Amino acid sequence: MQAKNKSVNILGIETSCDETAAAVVADGRVVKSSVIASQTKLHEKYGGVVPEIASRAHIEKIYPVIAEAIEQADVTKDDIDAIAVANQPGLTIALIVGVTAAKTLAFVWEKPLIAINHLHAHLQSAVVNNEDLPLPAVALIVSGGHTCLYDYWSPLEPKLLGSTIDDAAGEAFDKVATILKLPYPGGPSIEEAAEKGNPKAIKFPRSLLGKDSLDFSFSGVKTAVLYHCRGQDMKGENKVDSMSGQQIADIAASFQAAVIDVLVTKTQRAAEKIGAKTVLLGGGVAANSKLRTALQRMCEASVPTKKLFVAPKQYCTDNAVMVASLAYYKFKAGLFADLTLEPKATG
Ligand code: KG4
Numbered sequence: 124m125q126a127k128n129k130s131v132n133i134l135g136i137e138t139s140c141d142e143t144a145a146a147v148v149a150d151g152r153v154v155k156s157s158v159i160a161s162q163t164k165l166h167e168k169y170g171g172v173v174p175e176i177a178s179r180a181h182i183e184k185i186y187p188v189i190a191e192a193i194e195q196a197d198v199t200k201d202d203i204d205a206i207a208v209a210n211q212p213g214l215t216i217a218l219i220v221g222v223t224a225a226k227t228l229a230f231v232w233e234k235p236l237i238a239i240n241h242l243h244a245h246l247q248s249a250v251v252n253n254e255d256l257p258l259p260a261v262a263l264i265v266s267g268g269h270t271c272l273y274d275y276w277s278p279l280e281p282k283l284l285g286s287t288i289d290d291a292a293g294e295a296f297d298k299v300a301t302i303l304k305l306p307y308p309g310g311p312s313i314e315e316a317a318e319k320g321n322p323k324a325i326k327f328p329r330s331l332l333g334k335d336s337l338d339f340s341f342s343g344v345k346t347a348v349l350y351h352c353r354g355q356d357m358k359g360e361n362k363v364d365s366m367s368g369q370q371i372a373d374i375a376a377s378f379q380a381a382v383i384d385v386l387v388t389k390t391q392r393a394a395e396k397i398g399a400k401t402v403l404l405g406g407g408v409a410a411n412s413k414l415r416t417a418l419q420r421m422c423e424a425s426v427p428t429k430k431l432f433v434a435p436k437q438y439c440t441d442n443a444v445m446v447a448s449l450a451y452y453k454f455k456a457g458l459f460a461d462l463t464l465e466p467k468a469t470g
Pocket residue numbers: 140265266267268269292293294296297308309310311314406407408409410411412439440441
């Protein structure tokens with residue numbers, strides 16, 4: 124018989140883009156294991172994620188990663204109460220690897236299956252260990268594939284307020300790093316280069332899309348960097364090779380400042396619109412220290428509880444802890460998927 128206060132152990136699986144990850148989390152907050160096989164090295168030379176390569180690498184890694192997560196957590200299949208998997212949004216041929224593994228385990232081990240939205244999971248990573256979050260909150264998720272603002276009342280029902288109409292913030296970081304010939308992935312490289320740069324050196328555009336809009340657009344600032352390096356007619360050579368380290372640093376810092384200004388302005392707008400008491404920040408770009416500081420300042424100036432809840436750095440980029448953690452709330456609510464679950468590119 125199951126003890127009354129036995130904890131709920133969930134195995135989470137994440138394969139939406141270029142990280143194969145598995146984790147065991149108890150009661151949505153106690154991380155028993157977290158294993159991530161990153162594919163950064165495989166995609167580096169292409170300057171971005173190549174879906175076919177990502178899918179093949181997931182197939183290779185999925186079994187050892189899950190096995191390691193279970194071993195590190197020091198549990199057996201009998202201790203696992205449910206299998207959770209991110210099934211949307213993401214690269215379909217990457218998601219399908221995690222979804223197939225999760226369905227197989229759920230069937231063979233006779234466990235409930237839980238479908239998780241990858242973006243809602245990113246949001247959860249800012250909430251883990253913060254159950255007494257003053258609500259409502261505005262949540263900003265900034266990753267390589269998405270830039271979204273949510274009205275957050277509960278883990279299960281975040282309401283989308285706005286999202287990018289073109290490039291995601293992380294994508295813009297990655298593309299600008301390619302223009303500046305900085306190493307992949309671009310976000311950390313730009314942040315590092317920007318350390319020595321002057322954020323006011325070049326006035327790159329801040330696209331706000333109208334005074335009430337909560338959507339984002341980052342293709343303009345990316346193109347502005349391109350023009351700055353190649354000339355307006357794009358006929359010139361990329362001047363980056365002949366630029367000094369200081370010039371590159373100034374471009375990186377000015378670009379980063381433009382993106383952060385837009386993210387902060389839109390988050391503030393959203394906070395005012397819903398009367399937010401707190402702000403949540405998650406996704407890969409949330410690892411950026413300047414963004415964290417700027418949003419913290421904004422909270423101090425205009426959010427009642429003055430609090431910014433940010434995902435710990437190791438859970439900003441893709442991981443399975445966020446999947447298993449969010450799944451706990453679905454488990455408690457009895458929201459299970461069946462074996463017809465499919466991956467979905469959007470969501
Ligand atoms: O959330 P994530 O791991 O994957 C997606 O779901 O897309 O985010 C990866 C993105 C990449 O675009 C990467 O360049 C960006 O997060 N990133 C950063 C930083 N660290 C990672 N962007 C800005 N500053 C950083 N320190």
